Amino acid sequence: xxxxxxxxxxxxxxxxxxxxxxxxxxxxxxxxxxxxxxxxxxxxxxxxxxxxxxxxxxxxxxxxxxxxxxxxxxxxxxxxxxxxxxxxxxxxxxxxxxxxxxxxxxxxxxxxxxxxxxxxxxxxxxxxxxxxxxxxxxxxxxxxxxxxxxxxxxxxxxxxxxxxxxxxxxxxxxxxxxxxxxxxxxxxxxxxxxxxxxxxxxxxxxxxxxxxxxxxxxxxxxxxxxxxxxxxxxxxxxxxxxxxxxxxxxxxxxxxxxxxxxxxxxxxxxxxxxxxxxxxxxxxxxxxxxxxxxxxxxxxxxxxxxxxxxxxxxxxxxxxxxxxxxxxxxxxxxxxxxxxxxxxxxxxxxxxxxxxxxxxxxxxxxxxxxxxxxxxxxxxxxxxxxxxxxxxxxxxxxxxxxxxxxxxxxxxxxxxxxxxxxxxxxxxxxxxxxxxxxxxxxxxxxxxxxx
Amino acid sequence: xxxxxxxxxxxxxxxxxxxxxxxxxxxxxxxxxxxxxxxxxxxxxxxxxxxxxxxxxxxxxxxxxxxxxxxxxxxxxxxxxxxxxxxxxxxxxxxxxxxxxxxxxxxxxxxxxxxxxxxxxxxxxxxxxxxxxxxxxxxxxxxxxxxxxxxxxxxxxxxxxxxxxxxxxxxxxxxxxxxxxxxxxxxxxxxxxxxxxxxxxxxxxxxxxxxxxxxxxxxxxxxxxxxxxxxxxxxxxxxxxxxxxxxxxxxxxxxxxxxxxxxxxxxxxxxxxxxxxxxxxxxxxxxxxxxxxxxxxxxxxxxxxxxxxxxxxxxxxxxxx
Numbered sequence: 017x018x019x020x021x022x023x024x025x026x027x028x029x030x031x032x033x034x035x036x037x038x039x040x041x042x043x044x045x046x047x048x049x050x051x052x053x054x055x056x057x058x059x060x061x062x063x064x065x066x067x068x069x070x071x072x073x074x075x076x077x078x079x080x081x082x083x084x085x086x087x088x089x090x091x092x093x094x095x096x097x098x099x100x101x102x103x104x105x106x107x108x109x110x111x112x113x114x115x116x117x118x119x120x121x122x123x124x125x126x127x128x129x130x131x132x133x134x135x136x137x138x139x140x141x142x143x144x145x146x147x148x149x150x151x152x153x154x155x156x157x158x159x160x161x162x163x164x165x166x167x168x169x170x171x172x173x174x175x176x177x178x179x180x181x182x183x184x185x186x187x188x189x190x191x192x193x194x195x196x197x198x199x200x201x202x203x204x205x206x207x208x209x210x211x212x213x214x215x216x217x218x219x220x221x222x223x224x225x226x227x228x229x230x231x232x233x234x235x236x237x238x239x240x241x242x243x244x245x246x247x248x249x250x251x252x253x254x255x256x257x258x259x260x261x262x263x264x265x266x267x268x269x270x271x272x273x274x275x276x277x278x279x280x281x282x283x284x285x286x287x288x289x290x291x292x293x294x295x296x297x298x299x300x301x302x303x304x305x306x307x308x309x310x311x312x313x314x315x316x317x318x319x320x321x322x323x324x325x326x327x328x329x330x331x332x333x334x335x336x337x338x339x340x341x342x343x344x345x346x347x348x349x350x351x352x353x354x355x356x357x358x359x360x361x362x363x364x365x366x367x368x369x370x371x372x373x374x375x376x377x378x379x380x381x382x383x384x385x386x387x388x389x390x391x392x393x394x395x396x397x398x399x400x401x402x403x404x405x406x407x408x409x410x411x412x413x414x415x416x417x418x419x420x421x422x423x424x425x426x427x428x429x430x431x432x433x434x435x436x437x438x439x440x441x442x443x444x445x446x447x448x449x450x451x452x453x454x455x456x457x458x459x460x461x462x463x464x465x466x467x
Numbered sequence: 468x469x470x471x472x473x474x475x476x477x478x479x480x481x482x483x484x485x486x487x488x489x490x491x492x493x494x495x496x497x498x499x500x501x502x503x504x505x506x507x508x509x510x511x512x513x514x515x516x517x518x519x520x521x522x523x524x525x526x527x528x529x530x531x532x533x534x535x536x537x538x539x540x541x542x543x544x545x546x547x548x549x550x551x552x553x554x555x556x557x558x559x560x561x562x563x564x565x566x567x568x569x570x571x572x573x574x575x576x577x578x579x580x581x582x583x584x585x586x587x588x589x590x591x592x593x594x595x596x597x598x599x600x601x602x603x604x605x606x607x608x609x610x611x612x613x614x615x616x617x618x619x620x621x622x623x624x625x626x627x628x629x630x631x632x633x634x635x636x637x638x639x640x641x642x643x644x645x646x647x648x649x650x651x652x653x654x655x656x657x658x659x660x661x662x663x664x665x666x667x668x669x670x671x672x673x674x675x676x677x678x679x680x681x682x683x684x685x686x687x688x689x690x691x692x693x694x695x696x697x698x699x700x701x702x703x704x705x706x707x708x709x710x711x712x713x714x715x716x717x718x719x720x721x722x723x724x725x726x727x728x729x730x731x732x733x734x735x736x737x738x739x740x741x742x743x744x745x746x747x748x749x750x751x752x753x754x755x756x757x758x759x760x761x762x763x764x765x766x767x768x769x770x771x772x773x774x775x776x777x778x779x780x781x782x783x784x785x786x787x788x
Contacts (some may be wrong), residue, residue, distance in 0.1 A: 108755065135542070230735040289649035290626060290648050327558065433756065438739075
């Protein structure tokens with residue numbers, strides 16, 4: 017080997033080594049440092065009068081945030097928007113990196129625990145005090161509160177705000193209901209079972225639901241059944257990662273057994289494990305199922321596509337007149353801990369909840385209940401529409417204190433890695449209700465304890 | 468998955484003259500006016516080398532490094548040693564995903580290569596006709612279509628009301644009809660069929676081009692000795708195609724082991740974990756479970772597995788003449 021080739025070899029090593037050098041040292045040094053607490057503010061902040069551009073990162077496919085931003089700029093012409101849109105799944109995967117590297121002023125958020133743990137979200141306590149958010153019904157903000165360190169949810173400082181809050185329950189096809197002689201929504205679980213049995217023998221698929229891909233839609237009826245059989249409090253404790261919480265309780269086993277009964281009775285489509293959300297919606301709209309467990313984000317859509325032919329009721333309790341519960345979650349938006357225009361973003365969030373025009377957009381476009389004080393004026397909604405009944409349902413849930421977060425939100429991975437495969441196995445007869453809950457609980461324990 | 472192309476597979480760095488070879492060849496030409504031709508040689512190579520180092524070598528080194536830590540991708544990390552690797556082999560879900568990838572080899576490699584050989588020799592016989600041109604184009608089409616589009620189209624075909632079940636219905640096989648991608652027993656084979664469809668064209672074209680290089684006099688001589696077409700195929704065609712078959716098997720085995728997009732689009736790993744493959748598991752681990760260390764360890768294991776499988780294939784099909 018000549019001297020030159022040896023030199024070349026050395027040069028190669030230097031070039032390669034140089035590019036690889038960045039890999040030295042333990043990964044993860046660039047995370048933001050913790051913020052002491054939400055700074056207290058002398059007065060409620062505003063967007064001022066100087067030109068300001070808010071950077072927003074929102075979920076594509078839902079017109080609400082864009083409509084709100086347009087109206088906001090109309091009222092406050094100095095505020096311009098720079099909006100980036102992605103699908104929710106993409107936002108979920110990108111959230112930590114985007115918040116760390118390219119901090120938006122306002123961002124649609126997935127499950128927030130991990131983001132708070134990494135100090136990526138601004139503590140909103142100061143704004144809550146200045147704007148008076150802490151005098152709103154506590155249940156509205158509960159899901160966005162986190163104890164120090166981001167471990168337990170449901171208590172502690174506020175880290176996000178909702179544009180509105182959604183309500184889940186059961187939609188039903190009125191024409192098909194007439195066919196089986198169901199003149200009013202069922203008031204007990206037994207009545208619901210009865211209606212399903214009648215539908216089945218009339219050749220109508222009782223439940224239009226999805227359970228394919230990475231999103232097991234059977235989690236909707238399952239959690240509704242859990243709340244019928246037992247109290248909603250322990251379910252929330254589990255979702256909020258309170259110490260010692262478990263999903264494997266006797267009443268939840270009963271609920272899962274009930275779901276299995278529905279599966280075995282053939283109340284779902286045979287190909288439910290291959291049906292995704294969009295397919296379910298189009299089949300339900302076409303009249304291929306009597307009931308569908310879903311949320312009021314579809315109210316506006318269903319009022320348009322099945323005008324006059326669709327109704328909504330909350331999951332009935334086991335006992336007549338028992339307390340009712342529903343998954344109800346704010347459409348969460350947060351402010352990056354490194355945001356440039358945090359004050360203006362907070363002012364916008366407050367405006368969404370309190371401005372009459374914004375509340376009207378929230379209901380008409382979003383289909384869900386606006387955030388804000390309990391006595392805030394409600395926008396007019398046409399009688400007999402599904403939107404009207406979902407808003408009424410919201411009042412009933414508030415009265416029963418039955419608002420729950422979704423069991424899929426307990427940890428970042430619990431839905432795709434535990435609930436979905438387990439529920440798909442339950443459908444295929446490869447899993448028992450008892451083992452299903454045990455398995456989910458063991459995944460949960462390792463995720464909560466292990467991270 | 469970056470789709471393997473015939474170019475990238477055939478034109479591997481091993482067959483290309485390296486920078487050192489270039490240097491040696493050129494150094495006698497000093498009188499050409501350039502004082503240090505070797506350095507000029509390096510200049511030519513530098514852009515490619517830098518891109519390769521930054522976008523291929525650096526990520527590999529970083530992945531190996533990350534695999535030794537527990538890290539959520541943002542916050543501080545803790546040293547884990549080989550703990551992540553132990554988990555890859557002991558966690559039943561993770562190991563099952565590797566087994567699924569191995570099962571996919573039957574569909575991604577065996578079917579395209581065997582069927583490709585049969586189709587290529589058929590096309591060769593009718594090479595002059597217009598039918599051969601049409602057949603070539605139709606077979607190669609899946610390579611041109613983005614895999615995501617192919618995945619979506621196939622998930623419609625295989626759905627409970629899709630074309631496949633309709634056809635089964637016409638011939639009286641309603642009993643067999645099902646949601647192919649949503650059934651625990653058929654989901655993995657159904658995904659495999661999609662992969663076979665995609666890779667069949669690639670293999671056929673590769674083998675066909677290899678066949679055109681075979682000396683026609685060989686066939687003539689064989690025919691004079693009274694060989695039938697099957698004998699010709701076994702004694703002349705297949706041995707002459709050793710290298711092409713090697714390339715086909717290598718490319719398709721890698722496609723099977725490193726599969727991602729077809730599975731992601733058609734089943735997302737479901738139902739249950741019936742179609743979970745390492746590529747998808749790495750993605751879930753890194754981006755939804757935020758276990759960057761675990762994801763990296765699985766990625767390193769996958770890379771080693773690919774090398775472990777691909778090297779013997781290369782060795783077996785090497786031209787020893």
